[in-house]
Amino acid sequence: MTIQGTGTARPAGRPRSEKAEKAIIEATLDLIAEGMGVSELSIEAIASRAGVGKTTIYRRWSSKEDLVVDALATLKAPLPPLAGVSVRDDLITLLDAMRAESGNRRGRCVMNIAMSEADRHPRLTERFVQRAVEPRRRALREVLERGVASGELRPDLDVTLAMAILSGTMMWQSKWGPADGLPEDLAERVVDVVLAGMAPPAG
Amino acid sequence: MTIQGTGTARPAGRPRSEKAEKAIIEATLDLIAEGMGVSELSIEAIASRAGVGKTTIYRRWSSKEDLVVDALATLKAPLPPLAGVSVRDDLITLLDAMRAESGNRRGRCVMNIAMSEADRHPRLTERFVQRAVEPRRRALREVLERGVASGELRPDLDVTLAMAILSGTMMWQSKWGPADGLPEDLAERVVDVVLAGMAPPAG
Missing domain, CATH: 1.10.357.10 (Tetracycline Repressor, domain 2)
Structure with a gap:
């Protein structure tokens, strides 16, 4: 599925914001997991893997570092609640x-x-x-x-x-x-x- | 200092075996430290950095993996002697x-x-x-x-x-x-x- 239409109107099938965000995060993690170090990682490669345009990424993250930090943070489970007794x-x-x-x-x-x-x-x-x-x-x-x-x-x-x-x-x-x-x-x-x-x- | 002479006779200054070995190990570690992952590392790059021919490397190590293992092992200090009392x-x-x-x-x-x-x-x-x-x-x-x-x-x-x-x-x-x-x-x-x-x- 290609996401960007060629016309000026937004195609109806365009994924909603959170969906694109998730795809971008997953693409970033996948590329790192496959051995593309942070240095080699490019917004271009992430966009292509996520099936979104580069501008979709830049609309949310101002730099590759910001995106990588957010992507890595998703790997951390939320802090568990503590009973506070013992x-x-x-x-x-x-x-x-x-x-x-x-x-x-x-x-x-x-x-x-x-x-x-x-x-x-x-x-x-x-x-x-x-x-x-x-x-x-x-x-x-x-x-x-x-x-x-x-x-x-x-x-x-x-x-x-x-x-x-x-x-x-x-x-x-x-x-x-x-x-x-x-x-x-x-x-x-x-x-x-x-x-x-x-x-x-x-x- | 360049190591290889241009003539066919071995130049007198050619490093002896251990010296070449050390240069190769150091070149391997340097390249890794500079961010060349093990995957990207090539015998060619190591030879060029060490200032030796590829055959000099292959004479000692049959594969890149062998060389990397040896290079990494040099980073470990020898086991300290233990008093064996307390x-x-x-x-x-x-x-x-x-x-x-x-x-x-x-x-x-x-x-x-x-x-x-x-x-x-x-x-x-x-x-x-x-x-x-x-x-x-x-x-x-x-x-x-x-x-x-x-x-x-x-x-x-x-x-x-x-x-x-x-x-x-x-x-x-x-x-x-x-x-x-x-x-x-x-x-x-x-x-x-x-x-x-x-x-x-x-x-």
Whole structure:
């Protein structure tokens, strides 16, 4: 199906705005997943893959970077709601959201490629981090700080380090863990080892 | 300095075997670091950058994959010797080697790019993992198993999960940690939190 008519009147079959937007986002992700790095990616290639005109893209995004940031952000699931009762439970909820996300093969692949280019596209990376990574970090930090305040966690806990341990473990699992999906109880097991510690209980 | 003479006799200044090998490895890493993905990388481009003939490369490596695996392996520091006395100390030694490695900016960049292509080059990734990642994993596993056996670690510790926690934390740090280098005492702090746990001591 070609979308643009040759006449001046808009053809009746023209996809509605959201439909075109979705096609553009999908085309962007597909092209990255197929190995077209962010540098090589062009609005032209995206337009052609999405079956839309370049102006349709430029009407929504002022640059390739903006479009890529939006496309990558769609790969992130929304932050899960937290019960706010037990710190252990909230940590499991947050880590389990990371686990679920990593089950998306294409998402993983695209994210790997995009992030590997961080050094070459610092502005893009920074915006993506602000948009999609920071809200999760903030949620994790808040839960940990709540735990320190409530006594569920050590009073002297280095919260930033704790964040690195929890997120890093899930990141490692999604990179090196079983290709056919991470175990359902992974988040719970990680949180329990990390809370209790690897050393034997004292006494 | 140009390396190849124009005459037929070998110029006296022609680099010896190891020198050519080093130039080829460096050229490979440079090209990857500059953004030429593994797919686009060609023996031709490497030869031209290294200032050697293609046959010089083919004499040592039968394929591009072999050369890339060797080049990536040079980015990994050798495994540090372990004292074998305290499990805590040996874990710190292993994690500190990961920290030191991530201080190498080009190495980090190249590794990111190469690993981002894992999905597209499974054979290459597998060989690299066997060559450069497995020995470290084995060392980490041995230390943890020794700790379980000696009672320095919990008898019911999930060693595979513990490996993911320790390596993942360092991986996260080298990806998201401060760009100007990771703190000197990072490995020690990570090991201590992970051994003691984030929960307050019982009793």
